Amino acid sequence: MTTYEGKCHCGHHQWEVKLEQDQSKHILCHCDTCKILGGGAFTMNQIIPKSALKITKGGEPSNYKYKGDSGNSVNCSYCPKCTTHIYHHQEIMGPDTIVVRTSLLPEARKNFDVGAEIYGKDKMKWEKEIGQTFEVLPPQ
Ligand SMILES: [Zn+2]
Numbered sequence: 480m481t482t483y484e485g486k487c488h489c490g491h492h493q494w495e496v497k498l499e500q501d502q503s504k505h506i507l508c509h510c511d512t513c514k515i516l517g518g519g520a521f522t523m524n525q526i527i528p529k530s531a532l533k534i535t536k537g538g539e540p541s542n543y544k545y546k547g548d549s550g551n552s553v554n555c556s557y558c559p560k561c562t563t564h565i566y567h568h569q570e571i572m573g574p575d576t577i578v579v580r581t582s583l584l585p586e587a588r589k590n591f592d593v594g595a596e597i598y599g600k601d602k603m604k605w606e607k608e609i610g611q612t613f614e615v616l617p618p619q
């Protein structure tokens with residue numbers, strides 16, 4: 480288990496994420512919501528227990544809620560000053576699981592490989608395959 484430090488663009492929020500060895504990889508999400516909210520072709524994430532994230536500066540982040548594919552709510556937690564999305568909670572995953580943005584952890588940006596790609600169905604047609612790609616999500 481390694482602790483990684485995260486920081487939003489403006490530095491108002493800082494946090495720590497604990498990741499096991501097999502979680503120390505980016506999961507690329509190609510869904511259209513990630514393109515719109517993130518401004519790029521995909522976002523880089525990891526699924527973790529809620530207890531593995533600790534906000535160390537900035538207090539409770541702001542919240543943006545939308546309906547996901549499944550019809551269940553997705554709650555996005557973001558910095559109110561610079562709008563960086565720190566993590567998401569998908570209600571369908573239960574109360575104790577969240578999705579953190581690995582692209583916001585400087586060490587992860589430098590060192591992580593790609594673990595898998597999800598929402599391959601929405602991938603830009605000019606993107607090459609980097610990791611194992613799932614049409615939507617891996618089978619449970
Ligand atoms: Zn910020």
Ligand SMILES: [Zn+2]
Pocket residue numbers: 508509510511512513514522598
């Ligand atoms: Zn996505």
